[in-house]
Amino acid sequence: MTIQENVPLAPLTTLQVGGAARYYAELRREDEVREAAQFATRRDLPLFVLGGGSNLVIADSGWPGLVLKIAIGGITCPRPNDAPGNAVLFSVGAGVNWDDFVAHAVVQNCAGVECLSGIPGSVGGTPVQNVGAYGQEVADTIESVRALDLKDDRIVVLPKPACGFRYRSSIFNGAARGRYIILQVNFRLRRGGAPSLKYADLQKHFAERLVQETTPPSLAETREAVRAIRRTKGMLIVRGDDDCRSAGSFFKNPVLGEGQFQDLAARAASKALEIPSYPALDAQHKVSAAWLVEHSGFSKGYAAGAAGISHKHALALINRGDAKANDIIGLKDAIQRGVQDAWGILLEPEPVFVGFDVNAP
Numbered sequence: 001m002t003i004q005e006n007v008p009l010a011p012l013t014t015l016q017v018g019g020a021a022r023y024y025a026e027l028r029r030e031d032e033v034r035e036a037a038q039f040a041t042r043r044d045l046p047l048f049v050l051g052g053g054s055n056l057v058i059a060d061s062g063w064p065g066l067v068l069k070i071a072i073g074g075i076t077c078p079r080p081n082d083a084p085g086n087a088v089l090f091s092v093g094a095g096v097n098w099d100d101f102v103a104h105a106v107v108q109n110c111a112g113v114e115c116l117s118g119i120p121g122s123v124g125g126t127p128v129q130n131v132g133a134y135g136q137e138v139a140d141t142i143e144s145v146r147a148l149d150l151k152d153d154r155i156v157v158l159p160k161p162a163c164g165f166r167y168r169s170s171i172f173n174g175a176a177r178g179r180y181i182i183l184q185v186n187f188r189l190r191r192g193g194a195p196s197l198k199y200a201d202l203q204k205h206f207a208e209r210l211v212q213e214t215t216p217p218s219l220a221e222t223r224e225a226v227r228a229i230r231r232t233k234g235m236l237i238v239r240g241d242d243d244c245r246s247a248g249s250f251f252k253n254p255v256l257g258e259g260q261f262q263d264l265a266a267r268a269a270s271k272a273l274e275i276p277s278y279p280a281l282d283a284q285h286k287v288s289a290a291w292l293v294e295h296s297g298f299s300k301g302y303a304a305g306a307a308g309i310s311h312k313h314a315l316a317l318i319n320r321g322d323a324k325a326n327d328i329i330g331l332k333d334a335i336q337r338g339v340q341d342a343w344g345i346l347l348e349p350e351p352v353f354v355g356f357d358v359n360a361p
Contacts, residue, residue: 001025001027001032001035001036001039002025003023003024003025003036003039003066003270004023004024004025005022005023005024005026006020006021006022007020007021007067008020009021009024009050009058009062009063009067010058011052012050012053012069013054013056013058013210013247014052014053014054014120014237014244014245014246014247014248014317015056015245015246015247015319015328015351016058016245016319017057017058017060017065017319017323017324017325017327017328018057018058018059018062018325018354018355019059019060019061019062019325019355020062021048021062021063021065021066021067022045022062022063022064022065022066023040023045023066023067024066024067024069025039025066025067025068025069026069026071026166027068027069027070027071027072028071028072028073028095029071029072030148030155030183033068033070033072033181033183034148034153034155036066036068037068037148037150037153037181038047038060038153039066040065041150045064045065045066046063046064046065046066047065047066047068047150047178048063048065048066048067048068048124048354048355049067049068049070049124049164049181050067050068050070051067051070051094051095051121051122051124051125052097052120052121052122052125053088053121054119054120054121054125054237054247054248055121055125055129055247055327055350055352056246056247056351056352056353056354057247057325057328057349057351057352057353057354057356058325058346058354058355059239059325059353059354059355059356060269060324060326061355063354063355064355068122068181070094070095070181070182070183071098071143072093072094072095072096072183072184073091073093073095073122074092074093074096075091075092075093075096075101075104076089076090076091076092077108085087085190085191085192085193086190086191087124087188087189087190087191088108088110088162088188088189088190088191088196088333089143089186089187089188089278090104090105090186090187090188090189091184091185091186092123092124092184092185092186093183094122094123094124094182094183094184094185095122095123095124096122096123097121097122097123098119098120098122098123098125098126098131099118099120099179100120101113101123102114102116102117102119102223103117103223105187105189106219106220106223107220108191109191109192109219110189110190110191110219111189111192111193111194111195111196111219112136112140112141112187112188112189112190112193113136113141113187113189114136114195114196114219114222114223114226115133115134115135115136115140115195115196115202115222115226116131116132116133116134116136116137116138116226117224117226117227117230118226118227118230118231118235118236119131119133119248120237120248123185124183124184124185125182126138126185127139127142127145127163127165127170127172127182127185128166128170128172128173128182129168129169129170129173129350130165130166130167130169131168131248132167132168133226133230134196134198134199134201134226134229135155135196135197135198135199135202136196137165138182138187139160139163139165139170141187141188141189142160142163142165142185142186142187142188143159143160143186143187143188144157144159144160144185144186145157145158145163145180145182145184145185145186146158146160146182146183146184146185146186147181147182147183148180148181148183149176149179149180150179150180150181151179155183155279156180158180158272162281166197166253167252167255167280167281167286168350173352185309195216195217195218195219195221195222196222196344197210197217198220201229202222202225202226202229205225205228205229206225208358232312233310233312233313233316233317233342234246234310234311234312234313234316235249235312235313239300242318242320242321243310243311243312243313243316243318245318245319245320245321246285246310246316246317246318246319247316247317247349247350247351248316248350248351249289249313249315249316250315250316250317250332250349250350250351251289251293251315251335251347251348251349251350252289252347252348252349252350253286253287253288253289254286254287254289254292254345254347254348255280255281255284255285255286255287256284256285256286256287256345257284257285258283258284258285261277261284261285261287263344264287264343264345267343267344273295273310274342275287275288275291275292276288276291278314287345289315289347290313290314290315292339292342292343292345293309293314293315293335293338293339293347294314295339295342295343296335296338296339296341296342296343297342298314298334298335298338298342299309299314300312300313300314302353303320304327304330304331304334305320305323305327306317306319306320306321306322306323306327307320307323307327307328307330308320308331308333317332317335325356329356332349335347
């Protein structure tokens with residue numbers, strides 16, 4: 001294990017803002033992770049675990065403690081003669097690129113994560129926020145999570161129920177935040193399963209085939225469709241595309257109870273508008289955060305100095321070239337105020353904020 005000092009963190013993130021880590025270590029084995037955690041404990045250093053760098057904002061002051069870059073690789077390959085319809089267990093190292101794993105699963109003709117194609121980041125980061133898109137979320141397929149328990153200094157395997165998955169949340173970013181370092185994720189997929197086509201954009205993409213009831217889309221075709229759709233929205237990392245210098249979707253879609261939703265719908269109706277919404281758990285309503293942003297004076301392509309909004313998607317806050325973290329935070333605050341003033345809803349940020357004062361975000 002090698003501990004480096006004063007390592008710039010901005011180049012390790014998709015948003016490309018933020019300062020340096022006082023200490024930094026890239027770790028490829030479980031024993032190295034444990035050793036690095038003990039190093040931080042002995043020196044009373046705050047610890048931050050960095051995955052693919054795709055869903056976080058690092059403060060301009062950087063991180064005063066130790067940053068761990070988890071680079072544990074490996075995907076166990078299921079037996080190639082598994083019969084269609086059988087459940088197949090994939091054990092995947094936390095450092096594996098997420099989209100590489102999705103591609104591997106699709107090549108193996110295993111369904112369950114095809115709609116999560118093109119999402120940047122590492123496998124270890126996906127359980128933390130229960131990453132989801134286009135009608136799927138990782139909690140649908142996670143069997144268990146292998147992690148280092150920093151509280152008890154031991155490696156544990158947490159079955160799915162123990163992970164506390166909910167919409168964009170889990171114990172890893174909630175009740176047990178900071179307790180576990182994810183080392184491996186085990187996914188249960190289905191050999192020869194049909195792709196999920198619940199999402200409206202996918203149904204539109206395959207509309208002609210679905211209407212004519214010809215050969216249904218394959219997993220590979222669905223994966224490519226998802227990537228193509230994500231690219232049109234600036235949500236696929238493409239070299240040279242300035243709209244990709246972002247942290248992905250910056251705000252969560254609000255989930256509202258019946259009374260709050262009716263109040264919102266009435267506000268919209270008074271402006272001759274109809275707000276997009278979708279059913280959520282417990283008879284609640286999930287509302288489009290992008291719609292709220294765009295109908296509060298913040299359109300696609302909006303510029304606020306060095307920070308801005310993607311030309312392709314209203315939820316992607318971007319670094320327009322030389323932004324600082326404080327520029328991104330300033331735009332975030334302005335959008336939250338604008339949406340709350342216009343619609344009475346406080347949007348909740350989706351990225352992780354690293355190195356800020358606890359009340360800054």
